[in-house]
Each structure stands twice: as C-alpha cells, then as structure tokens.
Amino acid sequence: MLRSFSIAAVAAVLVAVSACAHGSGERRPAAVPLPPDYAAMLAQVAAERGLAPPSTLRIGTVPRDSLPAVLDAASTGDDARLTRLSTIYRVFGLLPEGMDYAAASRSGLDAAVGAFYVPGKREVWLVRDGPLPGSPAGLEPWEQRLLAHEFAHALQDYHFDIPALERAAGTTDAWLALRALLEGDAAWTESRWTASVLLPRLSPGAAVEPPPVPTAPPPALARESSFQYVTGTEWVALLRGDDAGAVDHLLRDGVPLATALVLHPDLPRTGWTPSGVAIPPGVPAEGWQANDSDSLGEFLIASYLQSALPALPSLQAAAGWTADAVRLYRTPGGQAAMAWRIRFSDAKEAGEFAARHRDLLERRADRLTAGAGMLTAVRRDSVTVVQLEAQGNEVTLVFAGQSDAAETLARYLLNR
Incomplete structure (x- = not known):
C-alpha cells in the first residue's frame, strides 16, 4: 500500500535520492500556509490525539515525478548511521548483492509513498497530480487518511521535537524503537480520526485503502516497516490503554528506548x-x-535469524535479549569485519539462541567446521561467520569477508 511517513524515518532514503536531484535545475513545488478547511481537519486530528494543534503548518502537493527534488530539499542526512547500517546489513546477508542500506530503503519509494512530513520545516506534502483541493473533502478518502497520519507527525514535532528525539537515539536499537513509537502513535491517531470523522460521512463502498503498489523492499526492510507501523501501533494502543499520557511521557522525558x-x-x-x-x-x-x-537490540536479532529461519523460532530465540554490543573493524587489507556480543537473561536463553544460530548457519553454508571453542561457517555469499562457544549468558559472533580475518578476530575474542 502507499505509505505515509515522517522524513526523519527515512534519512537513508533522502541521502540516496539527493544525488539524482542536485543540479537538475528542476523547479521545486512550494508549500503554502494551511488553508482554513485543512486547519479545521488538523484541529480534529489534534483533538483525537489530545494535543494542541501547531500554530503554523504548511502544506503542498508534489507530482510523483518531482518527488526526488522535494525529498532532496528536505534531506538532513545521517552519513554515519547509513555507513554503519550498510556494513551491518551486508555482513548479515540481509541486502541484495551490490545494494547498500540507503538504496534498499529507497527501493519502491517513488511508487509507494503517498504523503510525508518534514520535521523542523513543519511541512506536510501529498504526492498527487494537480493542485491541492480547497478542502480535504476534495481528496480521496485514502488521501485524507494519509493526511491525518502526517498531521499526527506534525503534532509530535511541534510538541516533542522529532529531530532532537532522533539525535538522542544513539544506537540502532533505540532508533528503531523510537521509529515504532512515532509511527505507531501516528497510525493510532489516524485510525481514531478515520473511525470518528471520516467513515461516518462516507458513502458505502468508498475506497478507504490506497491502490496496491507492485514493488516491495527486500524482506529485511519489509520486516522493519512492519515493526514500525504494525507492532508500533499495537504497542501504542497498549500503552494508551493503561495510561492516556504514556506516549507523551516517553517522548517528553527522554526515557531510554529499546525494541x-x-x-x-x-x-x-x-x-x-x-x-x-x-x-x-x-x-x-x-x-x-x-x-x-x-x-542492535532484540528486533534485529530476530530479523537476522529470519533470514533463514521461520518467524516464531526466530522471535523465541531473540526474546531473552538484555544487551548487545557491535564493534566494526577494518582489516589490514581494507575489508570490513564485525564482532557482535549478545547478553541474554540467563544461560538457558543464551543456549537457545546459540542453537538457533547454528541452524541458521547450517541453512546458509555448505558445511560447518568445529574447532576449539568455536564453530566456523563460510556462507554461500562468501561471508565467514564464527560462533564462539557461549560463555554463561553471552554469545559472541564474528563476521568477515575473508576467512583468515574472521579467524584472527575470533581468536582475539575467545575467552575474553
């Protein structure tokens, strides 16, 4: 389906898109102050969310073929995060050959995105041909739903400062948890507005779902999207069921987040x-x-295991997570290598993960070689993975493109 999103959620996409828009000379569409009927809709969405509407907000439309230029203008970029995620996803074997994280995130975007919000600039954009109708009633029902979602992001930005929240999320685990909170909150608010305002005034059979999109991202990126929008919405609903102010507390008070x-x-x-x-x-x-x-956190442990195993055992094996640390290296030959140490709640949980990870290696490599305190596999994509024997409630994994580099790093970490 067509997706709505906050620009902060797709910094990777924007960095990649910007390369094709610089110097194009293309005139970028302009956003305008929110017209009165749209301001009234914003007030409705704000009432559902329980927050005051922003005092200023701008809105614009952009044809799909001009989308890269507008995304380029909105891009803030996060080169360090992109480089790190590209390396991690490559050694995990989660990206198609020759594709980096930015390109994988961008795949299908031009055809998929229907609306987006630009934090900081406080701009909402609808991807559609033609001018903005004088009233939201002139939009298709599914476009109104996307707009409600973006208005929810505008509320978040106005009250909690999305860019500051992004900067405070110092790890991939915290960043993914924040994305689930922001997108889940926006989807929850959108659904409330749809049920209370949109659906009662529609005729039977009105199309409330966007047209299908023929393209799809790589499976690992699809799992990320589902985590943010589906699992995140369920999480927000549970949080608000116990305490209507729980989401505001998490966004306002800088509570540490984890997937x-x-x-x-x-x-x-x-x-x-x-x-x-x-x-x-x-x-x-x-x-x-x-x-x-x-x-990387529990979600990415499960997503990594799902690259070769069914979802349920992957989720079960990741469920005992309490902490993990990744260290990226550059070998003397300039190749990437990575160490990943994961701590579980107890030795039993660590053993379950180690067993499931061995299952993964058996499915992704032609053979496994057992040595003193370690298990080595050369995956079919030529990445060598070494699994060290569990030490209490900790499991250490090593990844490298060269077998000798993987062995060197594994022996360095063995019993340390």
Whole structure:
C-alpha cells in the first residue's frame, strides 16, 4: 500500500535520492500556509490525539515525478548511521548483492509513498497530480487518511521535537524503537480520526485503502516497516490503554528506548531495564582498525535469524535479549569485519539462541567446521561467520569477508 511517513524515518532514503536531484535545475513545488478547511481537519486530528494543534503548518502537493527534488530539499542526512547500517546489513546477508542500506530503503519509494512530513520545516506534502483541493473533502478518502497520519507527525514535532528525539537515539536499537513509537502513535491517531470523522460521512463502498503498489523492499526492510507501523501501533494502543499520557511521557522525558520494550510491553512492570555488555577494546592484530560501535537490540536479532529461519523460532530465540554490543573493524587489507556480543537473561536463553544460530548457519553454508571453542561457517555469499562457544549468558559472533580475518578476530575474542 502507499505509505505515509515522517522524513526523519527515512534519512537513508533522502541521502540516496539527493544525488539524482542536485543540479537538475528542476523547479521545486512550494508549500503554502494551511488553508482554513485543512486547519479545521488538523484541529480534529489534534483533538483525537489530545494535543494542541501547531500554530503554523504548511502544506503542498508534489507530482510523483518531482518527488526526488522535494525529498532532496528536505534531506538532513545521517552519513554515519547509513555507513554503519550498510556494513551491518551486508555482513548479515540481509541486502541484495551490490545494494547498500540507503538504496534498499529507497527501493519502491517513488511508487509507494503517498504523503510525508518534514520535521523542523513543519511541512506536510501529498504526492498527487494537480493542485491541492480547497478542502480535504476534495481528496480521496485514502488521501485524507494519509493526511491525518502526517498531521499526527506534525503534532509530535511541534510538541516533542522529532529531530532532537532522533539525535538522542544513539544506537540502532533505540532508533528503531523510537521509529515504532512515532509511527505507531501516528497510525493510532489516524485510525481514531478515520473511525470518528471520516467513515461516518462516507458513502458505502468508498475506497478507504490506497491502490496496491507492485514493488516491495527486500524482506529485511519489509520486516522493519512492519515493526514500525504494525507492532508500533499495537504497542501504542497498549500503552494508551493503561495510561492516556504514556506516549507523551516517553517522548517528553527522554526515557531510554529499546525494541525489546516494543515487543514485550509488559517488561516495565517487571522492573526490567537493558543491561550492559562490552567487547574488549583494542584490535586483534597490527594493521587492524576499530571503526565504529553500536547496539542492535532484540528486533534485529530476530530479523537476522529470519533470514533463514521461520518467524516464531526466530522471535523465541531473540526474546531473552538484555544487551548487545557491535564493534566494526577494518582489516589490514581494507575489508570490513564485525564482532557482535549478545547478553541474554540467563544461560538457558543464551543456549537457545546459540542453537538457533547454528541452524541458521547450517541453512546458509555448505558445511560447518568445529574447532576449539568455536564453530566456523563460510556462507554461500562468501561471508565467514564464527560462533564462539557461549560463555554463561553471552554469545559472541564474528563476521568477515575473508576467512583468515574472521579467524584472527575470533581468536582475539575467545575467552575474553
């Protein structure tokens, strides 16, 4: 279906799109102050959300063939995050050959997106041919739903500052959890407005769903989208069911976020908080460089396992997550290598993950080689993966494009 989104959710897309718009000389469409009937709709959406509407908001329309130019103008970019995610997704084997994370995120975007919001600039855009109708009633019902979703993002930005929230999400795990909160909140608000305002005034049989889109992103990116929009909406509904102000509290007070909290909304009641885990500092040998670090969280553990295993055992194997740490390296030959250490709630949970990860390796490699304290597999995409023997409640994995580099890094981390 056509998707609505906040620009902050697709920084990767915007960086990639901008390359084709610079210097094009194409005249970009302009947004205008919100007309009165649209301001009235914004007030309705704000009432459903329980927040005051923004004092200023602009709106514009952009033809699909001009979409890259408008996205380029809105782009803020996050090169460090993009580079890190591209490396991680490549070593996991989650991207098609030759494609980076930005391009994978962008795949199908031009045909899929129907509306978007630009944080900071406070602009809402509808992707459609022709001018903006004088009233939202002149839009198709499904366009009105997309607009309600974007108005919800405008409320979030006005009250909580989306760019600041994005900057505070220092890890991939926190970033994905924030995206689930923002998109889930916007989808929840959109559904409330649709039920209370839109549906009662429509004639029977009116099309409230957007036209189907023939393209689809790679499976890993589709899982990310479902996590943000579907799981995120379910999470928000549960949060608001217990406390109408719970979402505002999370957005306003800088509460640490983790995808485990989205997947297991009951965790806060148990007193659960993410723990810590560390990868030894330094490098395994002369000429190596340690480049970057991250934490991926429970959702990406499950998504990685789903690259070869069914969803249920993947989710079950990831469910005991309490912390993880990623360290990215550059080998003397300039190749990427990665260490990933995951801590689980106890040794049993760590053992279950280790067993499921061995199942993954058996499906993605022609053979496994057992050594002292480690299991090595050369996947069919030529990435070598080493699984170290679990140490209590921790499992360490090593990924590298060269077998000797993977072995060097694994031996450096063994028993450390």
